[in-house]
Amino acid sequence: MIKVGDTLPDATFTVMGENGPTTKTTADIFKGKKVVIFGVPGAFTPTCHGNHLPGYIDHADEIKAKGVSTIAVVSVNDVFVMAAWSKASHAEAIEFLADGSAAFTKAIGMSLDLTERGLGIRSQRFSMFVNDGVVQKVNLEENVGKADLTGATAMLAQL
Numbered sequence: 001m002i003k004v005g006d007t008l009p010d011a012t013f014t015v016m017g018e019n020g021p022t023t024k025t026t027a028d029i030f031k032g033k034k035v036v037i038f039g040v041p042g043a044f045t046p047t048c049h050g051n052h053l054p055g056y057i058d059h060a061d062e063i064k065a066k067g068v069s070t071i072a073v074v075s076v077n078d079v080f081v082m083a084a085w086s087k088a089s090h091a092e093a094i095e096f097l098a099d100g101s102a103a104f105t106k107a108i109g110m111s112l113d114l115t116e117r118g119l120g121i122r123s124q125r126f127s128m129f130v131n132d133g134v135v136q137k138v139n140l141e142e143n144v145g146k147a148d149l150t151g152a153t154a155m156l157a158q159l
């Protein structure tokens with residue numbers, strides 16, 4: 001699993017642009033910037049939709065007031081699902097990153113096998129504070145059905 005002091009691996013995410021799906025690299029998102037990123041097991045799943053994402057929406061201004069330029073959520077979902085989740089959540093303050101084939105999630109050691117629950121390979125619930133591509137803080141939720149250690153309030157206390 002990725003740890004404090006590591007540089008994020010090169011990866012490409014799919015994002016929804018004005019004219020449809022497009023891509024962003026880790027350099028596009030992290031180079032020269034302070035970024036908070038949190039990973040979730042799935043768009044619209046109970047804890048992700050009811051607790052984890054709403055916390056970051058509610059606290060986005062406070063997080064950005066600490067010098068964070070981007071708050072991003074990443075999930076092993078396709079870009080259309082991620083765009084629908086953003087729209088349904090009125091989450092304009094958050095950047096939605098689709099890691100549909102789990103390449104980034106696997107490269108940082110955060111994959112989670114939920115095959116037995118019918119979800120396939122997904123992401124652990126995690127949060128990170130990253131400065132210019134280098135991990136400053138990393139938090140892993142022990143219980144995937146909770147968003148305490150990885151929630152916005154816990155992240156704010158670490159910034």
Ligand code: BEZ
Pocket residue numbers: 041042045046047048049114144145146
């Ligand atoms: C949840 O969001 O609560 C959740 C997502 C995937 C697996 C288990 C729980």
